Amino acid sequence: MSSPANTAALVTVVMPSFNQGRFIEAAARSVLEQDYPALELLIVDGGSTDGTLPCLERLLGVFGNKLRWLSENDSGPANAINKALQLARGEFVGWLNSDDLYAPGAVATAAAYLTAHPQTVMVYGEAEHVDETGMRLAAYPTRRPPVAPETFQEGCFICQPSVFLRREVFDTVGLLDESLATAFDFELWIRLFQAFPERIAFIDHLLARSRLHADCITSSQRRLVAIENIRILGKHFDYAKPHWMLTYVEELYASYPHGSDSSALQANVQAALNEVESSLQERDFIQLKDLIARDARFQLALPGLFAGVYSDGWTPPQLLIRVRGTGAERVLLHCDHCRPDLRPLRLAVRASWGDAFSLTVDKIGRFELAIPVPENYVETNYAIIVDSLDAFVPEHSDAESADERALVCKLLRVELSPAS
Template structure:
């Protein structure tokens, strides 16, 4: 542990090291701190034989660490800074893994960054070693305190590079990956926690550290990408770094771009100038807005039928055929409109996200008229920026002389500033949930747009064919699932944002609730085997990943340790997906946010208990005897983790509480299975009818009809107030 004038900070770090049974010694390399500042170390060394203190001047943390390494007597080496902390059991897990894999020279695991002031945390952006050294161009994917390496590797690689200052560890990783690309192991377990802003690095040093990280890249790869340099500007914007004294932001970034020009390709340099010097990064709310292309909007004005003269009905716009969440929203809306007797057609826009276009049920409703649908109302079921893309491609004629309602999905309590201009293309907002409605509330008031929360339909026709006892048994047999176990299940789209869906938490909570003796201790704690541990299983269903996915790699690694966990990565027909949900006993959604929560809505209708984070659109309906809300704490969204959500927050579910609920529900389910006469809310007709009615096409369609008829009754007034008329637009071109 290198240190200089550590003060009171290292107590937690030192305690976390000495609490590890596998720690043979701790060498503190102090850089010659003034008398008194290392008194705690000296006092502890007098009574702790494993601690050795070396205090002498050095040339920085790399030099201090090298001195400690020379004095260390063990064959396996790790290091912590004074503000880091190992999780309990971290070294045991690492030593066991290195023992099992003698070919590995180095191992690293998962880390967690936290904010000491707020107590909030976020996972480190770790990737498995299989991604190769090229991924270092985007960021350092190794959390330093999680590393354990063999002394022999340190000798082969040579000393830490003291010229790198604070980036010497990054240089060490790159050298290790270049020298031993197939001899570095990855442990899919939380090994350490370290602060978001290290106490050893002040805010004015943050930009310097980011710059230093680019030097090893240039040295090892001949050039560096622009990501690290762009992140400096983002750190300045978010207050995570400070400008050098007396430098203005623009002049500092201009100097930076010129200084690092020799590291970049000509194209990268032009890109850097555009993003830094034109300040696109520094002013995202202005630069990420939709950039409309001028079009000849009036070429078909004479053909446009006025709103008041159009037939009463709805033009549905969106991803009609794609098998993913937003595509399903449109198909559900179509069936709800049909159930309410409302005429409708479908204007298809490709999602272009790799989803299978295999649900062709709405093909008979397809409208291909480039001027838009025939009916008086548009209902857009697309994400707001995707609607912008559609309008760029198709032009704005489909908006003219129609009253446009938007079902824009969103998953935080703030509407992205970059999307505010899109309110220009909406006459009224129809969010799926009160949660999304809350995010849109202030923008809607400011823009003068009516807002109506319109919950989505999620009806399952004849649900008993998916959840009857014979159907459950058949589905388990088809997918190789245990016949008698209490089955926990979760389904999500891996090609969406896994950090929001958080399937890793479902696995962690499951193993926390039902530990086994051979598993590494969850959260670093040794747990007694629970009586139900041999009677439960976990199913995680997703779509096949389109490319490399760190989350999928993590899930596979953890599932390989536990035979009770089954992973399915297939694009299943909808009926087979419902059969898979129906054969589960519990739907375990420890999401960080949901705009609506369709999987949970379907599970409740199938008589499946739902254990879910009490945050997001699912709070509208996760109530009653089958719903079990999980406590959470607010957490900031990591920068760049979710589109247009920097500075927003979502939920971090309480996994301890989730584990408690898992045990309680599993115990109840096993008791019911043993006693056929027991009262089972999952089979209570009144309970199931209540859930099913809430999401039925008839109920949702009735809400649609009521609002549309209200508007149609005042069609002269509505037509006069339309945003997009045949002879004018709400924006000036």
């Protein structure tokens, strides 16, 4: 009588790895401890110098021939995955990054579906984002087939570790595009949906957990992700929607200059626009460039300083000024008290170094708000917060307005004065 391992289709899970010693054991065990009898994990490591290789040796001693691995220099994750795909022996293939996790039962669920539906070449399922500790953050925004390939213009609706494929599919569509540093999975999904629009299925089951942390591609290379996605869409559909760049710019606004990318915001955005111009339709590019240029957040940004105003320059009830760098003597805000009811502004200012003061602006018109920076303050990242209890809502005083925002005053200009 044949055993389940002899009758079940072999599944190879490929895993690229480079210096993911913090996460690789959990990732590997989430594969090797699956309740599926015919399974191999193939890890292609790019020459890790952390604790990855000793970890793999230990796992080999525990799981034996269920685990294969090699470590050698590669040209990036797409190259590592392609190596693994060419070495894979399984009829079905999964792809799990070395910081992600399979949910229990994922392999058996996917293999059962592919076995029962021989015309299906690819399945994907539900997934969720988790943090560094494995705690759930949110469900991945997945869309179910049938989905037209053009839907990728709106965003990537497939969580990469939830995908399982027939190995033979790569004979038709080819391997990953190694010229891409971040979006090679996104580009592969488009090729698959174009080649097999009726042969891709969805499994209504949690298959994978995608880990978000500071060093993962999704978090650390947001600009390149946006640029590559736009180029991919332009290549496959002859146009790309500009929202990819707007999303990147909004993410930059949310962290600059305290985030991982602290290079001058305006120069950074302009360089990114230059890189995607040829992939966007001329009208879309002109509108995108104009929309960004007219945004007060873009206009007010300085190298090392960001003012958290609304896009039209009005300040919210709590205005946050983020600063990076040392050697500044003061931060000077040029404001305009122009609220329609002419009421005075009561402002409360506080800074990262503990200083706080209050003031009242009685007169309508322009005024300056100066915040001295202590000479002995050495922290690289700091913030200044300006609170107000006197915000107004335009629609409450103007019957023709639909503006529901709480507004205080307008910020016209910011200066960061160096110490003399």
